[in-house]
Amino acid sequence: MKRISTGIPGLDSMIEGGLPRPSLTLLAGDAGAGKTTFCTQFLCRGADLGERGLCLLTFGGPSDLQIKYASSYEFAKSSYFGREICYLELEEMVENECKSKDYLDKLEREIDALEPTRIVIENLSILEDVLRDEYWRFLLKLSHMIKARAMVALVTEDCQPGIIYPANIAQVADGIILLQNEVVNFARRRSIEILKMSGTSHHLGKHAVDISVKGLVVYPGL
Numbered sequence: 001m002k003r004i005s006t007g008i009p010g011l012d013s014m015i016e017g018g019l020p021r022p023s024l025t026l027l028a029g030d031a032g033a034g035k036t037t038f039c040t041q042f043l044c045r046g047a048d049l050g051e052r053g054l055c056l057l058t059f060g061g062p063s064d065l066q067i068k069y070a071s072s073y074e075f076a077k078s079s080y081f082g083r084e085i086c087y088l089e090l091e092e093m094v095e096n097e098c099k100s101k102d103y104l105d106k107l108e109r110e111i112d113a114l115e116p117t118r119i120v121i122e123n124l125s126i127l128e129d130v131l132r133d134e135y136w137r138f139l140l141k142l143s144h145m146i147k148a149r150a151m152v153a154l155v156t157e158d159c160q161p162g163i164i165y166p167a168n169i170a171q172v173a174d175g176i177i178l179l180q181n182e183v184v185n186f187a188r189r190r191s192i193e194i195l196k197m198s199g200t201s202h203h204l205g206k207h208a209v210d211i212s213v214k215g216l217v218v219y220p221g222l
């Protein structure tokens with residue numbers, strides 16, 4: 001099994017050296033739990049290694065603003081953005097209620113142009129309201145596209161009240177990682193939990209996480 005480094009200190013040793021290639025991992029978590037930071041570290045580690053990365057924004061653009069946020073971390077070299085790491089805004093397509101074929105065609109064109117190893121899709125489930133009956137088939141095709149092109153994908157989703165992660169994305173995901181920002185004894189505690197990872201003997205349970213200008217740091221066993 002080929003693996004690629006996540007770029008998160010402490011995490012690779014918990015998952016046999018990194019995320020399997022190819023694979024699609026669902027990164028679910030509370031608001032502010034560190035999903036976007038995780039993805040930025042993942043893309044920047046790729047750029048450090050000379051791998052290209054593509055980040056798809058279903059909303060939360062413009063990409064210039066997201067690049068500004070991403071550049072605020074110590075590990076993010078500004079020269080990466082627009083070169084090794086490209087952002088693609090899908091907001092306009094969401095607003096125009098495009099069909100699943102339009103999204104897949106646009107994605108395929110961008111992938112052919114950039115040939116990324118790493119791909120990030122933030123808040124993919126926004127498309128469920130747009131694609132409705134087509135959504136499930138879209139998820140399957142997206143998963144096939146990622147595998148056929150030997151890419152490693154991270155898909156982020158917010159936890160909703162009573163729902164930790166969307167079941168339909170979990171079904172096509174090879175791995176599920178949960179980030180939390182819980183109240184414990186009147187204080188907020190950040191944690192990471194690997195719920196599943198195909199082909200990987202991974203650590204179980206919650207492990208402490210710290211977030212700073214250096215990004216996420218995981219403390220296995222703590």
Ligand SMILES: Nc1ncnc2c1ncn2[C@@H]1O[C@H](COP(=O)(O)OP(=O)(O)OP(=O)(O)O)[C@@H](O)[C@H]1O
Nearest residue numbers: 030031032033034035036037038072073211212213
């Ligand atoms: N440049 C930075 N330096 C230090 N800490 C930061 C920096 N940027 C973000 N943080 C901290 O990391 C936290 C997590 O931010 P992040 O955007 O990764 O969370 P998220 O899970 O993507 O949130 P959302 O649900 O809004 O998408 C922030 O709330 C903030 O406390």
Ligand SMILES: [Mg+2]
Nearest residue numbers: 034035036037
């Ligand atoms: Mg975010």
